[in-house]
Amino acid sequence: xxxxxxxxxxxxxxxAAAGQLSRLPGVGPAMAQRIIADRQKHGxxxxxxxxERVPGIGPATxxxxxxxxxxxxxxxxxxxxxxxxxxxxxxxxxxxxxxxxGIGTRRAREIVAFRDSVGPFRTVEELxxxxxxxxxxxxxxxxxxxxx
Numbered sequence: 001x002x003x004x005x006x007x008x009x010x011x012x013x014x015x016a017a018a019g020q021l022s023r024l025p026g027v028g029p030a031m032a033q034r035i036i037a038d039r040q041k042h043g044x045x046x047x048x049x050x051x052e053r054v055p056g057i058g059p060a061t062x063x064x065x066x067x068x069x070x071x072x073x074x075x076x077x078x079x080x081x082x083x084x085x086x087x088x089x090x091x092x093x094x095x096x097x098x099x100x101x102g103i104g105t106r107r108a109r110e111i112v113a114f115r116d117s118v119g120p121f122r123t124v125e126e127l128x129x130x131x132x133x134x135x136x137x138x139x140x141x142x143x144x145x146x147x148x
Contacts, residue, residue, distance in 0.1 A: 063143035
């Protein structure tokens with residue numbers, strides 16, 4: 001069995017071998033081979049939604065994998081899921097952010113204050129610069145937010 005990913009460790013979906021892909025949550029050897037076969041046939045994955053072209057990967061699986069992926073040769077942010085139901089990180093109010101799991105009133109205000117002081121977020125990963133916001137919370141909410 002493949003070793004689980006370390007905290008904050010990312011796998012480059014466009015370069016990883018089957019053994020590396022098998023370390024992703026919910027990805028076994030067969031799924032890893034399907035990802036590689038799709039990548040060889042269709043080229044690099046441009047973003048998280050492109051993973052849905054792999055048989056057996058739907059929106060829920062893609063969302064679960066998003067916090068653990070990076071995309072070489074792509075401008076895509078691996079944590080951004082292009083979904084109209086996702087909350088816009090740069091337009092959300094503190095009240096909007098409070099509804100995300102693990103955020104609450106204090107953290108929502110800290111996110112908005114950080115955004116107001118340094119400008120709009122360019123990637124979801126920039127949330128890691130918000131003081132007091134745990135990486136585990138960022139990993140959980142990453143698939144639920146978007147950048148316009």
